[in-house]
Amino acid sequence: MENTVVLKxxxxxxxxxEKIKKISNYLKQRVYKGxxxxxxxxxxxxxxxxxxxxVEEITNNPDIRELDTLLxxxxxxxxxxxxxxxxxxxxxxxxxxxxxxxxKTFGKHTKSKIANIDSDxxxxxxxxFDVLVVAGFQGFNENKEITTLGRGxxxxxxxxxxxxxxxxxxxxxxxxxxxxxxxxVYPEAIKLDEISYEEMLELSALGAGVLESRxxxxxxxxxIPIYLAKTLSGKKGTWIMSKENLLExxxxxxxxxxxxxxxxxxxxxxxxxxxxxxxxxxxxxxSVNIDMISQVVFDDKVNVSFTCKNSDRNFLNSILxxxxxxxxxxxxxxxxxFSKLSIVGSGMRDVSGVAARAFRTLCxxxxxxxxxxxxxISISYAIDLSDSEKAVQLFCKEFEx
Amino acid sequence: MENTVVLKxxxxxxxxxEKIKKISNYLKQRVYKGxxxxxxxxxxxxxxxxxxxxVEEITNNPDIRELDTLLxxxxxxxxxxxxxxxxxxxxxxxxxxxxxxxxKTFGKHTKSKIANIDSDxxxxxxxxFDVLVVAGFQGFNENKEITTLGRGxxxxxxxxxxxxxxxxxxxxxxxxxxxxxxxxVYPEAIKLDEISYEEMLELSALGAGVLESRxxxxxxxxxIPIYLAKTLSGKKGTWIMSKENLLExxxxxxxxxxxxxxxxxxxxxxxxxxxxxxxxxxxxxxSVNIDMISQVVFDDKVNVSFTCKNSDRNFLNSILxxxxxxxxxxxxxxxxxFSKLSIVGSGMRDVSGVAARAFRTLCxxxxxxxxxxxxxISISYAIDLSDSEKAVQLFCKEFEx
Numbered sequence: 001m002e003n004t005v006v007l008k009x010x011x012x013x014x015x016x017x018e019k020i021k022k023i024s025n026y027l028k029q030r031v032y033k034g035x036x037x038x039x040x041x042x043x044x045x046x047x048x049x050x051x052x053x054x055v056e057e058i059t060n061n062p063d064i065r066e067l068d069t070l071l072x073x074x075x076x077x078x079x080x081x082x083x084x085x086x087x088x089x090x091x092x093x094x095x096x097x098x099x100x101x102x103x104k105t106f107g108k109h110t111k112s113k114i115a116n117i118d119s120d121x122x123x124x125x126x127x128x129f130d131v132l133v134v135a136g137f138q139g140f141n142e143n144k145e146i147t148t149l150g151r152g153x154x155x156x157x158x159x160x161x162x163x164x165x166x167x168x169x170x171x172x173x174x175x176x177x178x179x180x181x182x183x184x185v186y187p188e189a190i191k192l193d194e195i196s197y198e199e200m201l202e203l204s205a206l207g208a209g210v211l212e213s214r215x216x217x218x219x220x221x222x223x224i225p226i227y228l229a230k231t232l233s234g235k236k237g238t239w240i241m242s243k244e245n246l247l248e249x250x251x252x253x254x255x256x257x258x259x260x261x262x263x264x265x266x267x268x269x270x271x272x273x274x275x276x277x278x279x280x281x282x283x284x285x286x287s288v289n290i291d292m293i294s295q296v297v298f299d300d301k302v303n304v305s306f307t308c309k310n311s312d313r314n315f316l317n318s319i320l321x322x323x324x325x326x327x328x329x330x331x332x333x334x335x336x337x338f339s340k341l342s343i344v345g346s347g348m349r350d351v352s353g354v355a356a357r358a359f360r361t362l363c364x365x366x367x368x369x370x371x372x373x374x375x376x377i378s379i380s381y382a383i384d385l386s387d388s389e390k391a392v393q394l395f396c397k398e399f400e401x
Numbered sequence: 402m403e404n405t406v407v408l409k410x411x412x413x414x415x416x417x418x419e420k421i422k423k424i425s426n427y428l429k430q431r432v433y434k435g436x437x438x439x440x441x442x443x444x445x446x447x448x449x450x451x452x453x454x455x456v457e458e459i460t461n462n463p464d465i466r467e468l469d470t471l472l473x474x475x476x477x478x479x480x481x482x483x484x485x486x487x488x489x490x491x492x493x494x495x496x497x498x499x500x501x502x503x504x505k506t507f508g509k510h511t512k513s514k515i516a517n518i519d520s521d522x523x524x525x526x527x528x529x530f531d532v533l534v535v536a537g538f539q540g541f542n543e544n545k546e547i548t549t550l551g552r553g554x555x556x557x558x559x560x561x562x563x564x565x566x567x568x569x570x571x572x573x574x575x576x577x578x579x580x581x582x583x584x585x586v587y588p589e590a591i592k593l594d595e596i597s598y599e600e601m602l603e604l605s606a607l608g609a610g611v612l613e614s615r616x617x618x619x620x621x622x623x624x625i626p627i628y629l630a631k632t633l634s635g636k637k638g639t640w641i642m643s644k645e646n647l648l649e650x651x652x653x654x655x656x657x658x659x660x661x662x663x664x665x666x667x668x669x670x671x672x673x674x675x676x677x678x679x680x681x682x683x684x685x686x687x688s689v690n691i692d693m694i695s696q697v698v699f700d701d702k703v704n705v706s707f708t709c710k711n712s713d714r715n716f717l718n719s720i721l722x723x724x725x726x727x728x729x730x731x732x733x734x735x736x737x738x739f740s741k742l743s744i745v746g747s748g749m750r751d752v753s754g755v756a757a758r759a760f761r762t763l764c765x766x767x768x769x770x771x772x773x774x775x776x777x778i779s780i781s782y783a784i785d786l787s788d789s790e791k792a793v794q795l796f797c798k799e800f801e802x
Contacts, residue, residue, distance in 0.1 A: 073481075100546075
């Protein structure tokens with residue numbers, strides 16, 4: 001829609017009535033410029049935590065359908081207060097819960113996915129009101145039950161609404177934008193003016209992201225540009241957009257570091273594809289999310305390596321016990337204190353030598369890497385945790401990030 | 402519906418998680434006896450007050466549509482916590498917001514009225530669940546906006562649902578039932594085992610009621626018996642039912658005292674019906690709720706008396722200024738420190754002499770009454786506030802209440 005923008009403000013940005021008033025005044029300026037706004041908000045500051053504390057007084061294993069009904073209160077609180085504030089300062093505004101906005105979801109409670117959004121309704125409401133304040137993170141399913149979208153849910157709501165009404169999406173948060181790497185590790189890290197969906201997806205999946213992958217996936221599928229910036233800072237943020245629209249294609253855009261890595265190696269001396277199947281079935285059964293999978297066969301031995309999160313250690317032990325009891329001649333090794341270091345850049349596809357420069361950097365600085373995996377626009381290394389911050393700094397210097 | 406009961410618990414009864422757990426355990430016992438339950442709950446304790454405080458940080462005149470969206474949070478909090486608790490103790494339960502329960506309303510935000518309830522949906526859900534926990538006080542209108550029902554709204558929700566599914570309604574509160582008069586005024590006041598809708602309506606309208614009139618009106622229209630008792634006290638409460646079903650018809654059931662009474666007398670020396678019309682138009686325009694209206698004409702003078710609430714004093718002054726400027730020879734007198742004393746009893750219709758006994762009681766004890774009005778089942782006196790508690794005690798003795 002012309003002149004329509006979707007804006008999203010997170011929980012810290014709307015943490016107090018004072019902050020809601022400041023954002024409302026900012027929105028007023030935007031409306032005076034002739035824009036129609038859809039504002040997606042999260043629950044105020046600690047609201048969600050307080051609701052969860054109520055539940056913990058009852059049980060550690062609540063009915064998830066009812067948990068969703070409870071959690072949805074948080075955003076309903078913010079939307080009504082913001083709509084009251086906007087109307088008070090003369091801006092025609094209306095609040096919409098997820099259900100009222102027609103955000104239809106499917107899948108499990110507490111981690112539902114958006115199926116579709118009633119874009120006609122939202123477009124009609126925008127004819128009557130200058131600002132629609134929509135509850136992020138929530139929707140409803142085919143049984144008219146209240147659902148929530150899980151981690152990063154409000155960002156996903158915002159991008160999905162932007163896709164539905166074909167408008168750009170501005171996400172305001174407590175960071176200034178997307179950086180070439182984590183500024184806490186490499187203080188000279190630069191804020192990127194722009195980044196492609198694909199690069200952002202790699203960075204997000206790799207654990208460095210300020211946005212959840214699924215949110216970027218939607219933006220990519222509908223070609224909705226996302227602008228990520230710090231709330232009311234007035235400073236330039238980062239545009240996330242299709243690579244065709246990027247002004248400048250960098251060879252390497254960013255370096256991501258994931259410190260929560262458990263590295264697992266299993267060797268089966270008597271090669272059988274049964275063994276592989278059984279292993280992955282078990283991993284699936286225990287919902288262990290695995291990454292950096294590689295498999296090598298030599299001398300009729302099969303060597304499988306992968307990484308997973310440290311929190312999956314107990315599941316892994318159970319799985320290996322089962323495997324061990326079924327197959328003879330199994331050896332395995334689980335190493336913690338690992339990290340995954342990745343370099344990402346859509347320019348990698350076209351420019352050769354990136355891999356060579358990366359390997360050379362690690363080798364000449366005596367940083368061991370135990371495993372390497374690659375995608376079209378990224379290279380990832382499993383390295384010792386103790387080496388990881390030094391490696392980030394070396395890569396940033398090498399690739400001028 | 403057979404074996405189905407609607408129960409309502411007020412804000413104090415569900416004020417803490419501990420109390421919600423206790424009520425849930427009680428409901429479990431009822432389910433084990435083979436009952437299907439619809440439980441209507443209010444917001445927990447101070448929740449609504451806290452939400453209103455948030456609004457007061459923004460404005461004293463909030464958009465009422467948005468205020469309703471905000472206030473509805475309170476009950477949504479209670480229903481989800483109670484459903485989580487019930488499921489935790491093994492009772493199949495589901496929460497329903499006003500909108501989910503199909504409580505359709507009409508009229509103004511913050512004081513909407515129930516138009517109808519989706520009884521088929523509730524009956525279907527009761528086949529699947531043993532306890533439905535429904536948010537009281539709220540519904541939705543034809544534009545799918547969240548609405549609230551105003552004062553006594555949760556009681557009204559409960560009785561309306563009971564009417565819709567043809568079940569009795571139990572209302573649990575912080576009093577033991579309906580008393581013959583206010584126990585704070587007359588400590589020997591007796592709790593009534595039963596009372597007719599009509600008597601309860603008189604008591605309620607007269608300011609003595611534990612239930613709002615509109616709630617009793619619905620019960621009367623659909624002939625739904627209401628049981629009013631103290632939450633989890635185990636003590637017998639009061640049945641409110643059709644007079645045909647009362648075991649014993651008392652001549653006088655109760656005495657009500659309303660201490661918030663302003664007594665107004667206006668004398669127009671030059672009789673004109675214009676004057677009366679203008680007066681009532683003005684009262685209507687300023688929304689002054691008047692009561693105990695009486696009009697006498699003598700010697701071509703017209704004398705109009707009525708009572709209203711003390712908070713309407715400013716409106717009254719404005720009205721009398723207008724009247725005074727339009728009509729000559731107007732005299733008026735506004736007296737505060739008045740109270741309205743009423744005796745109520747459906748037996749009055751059949752038994753003569755009640756009025757005589759009441760007048761005799763007041764006169765022989767030197768209690769002045771300035772105005773008397775009667776209905777079929779009640780007599781009301783405007784008396785000095787200073788006499789009022791003594792008068793209640795005299796009536797209670799006279800009519801053995």
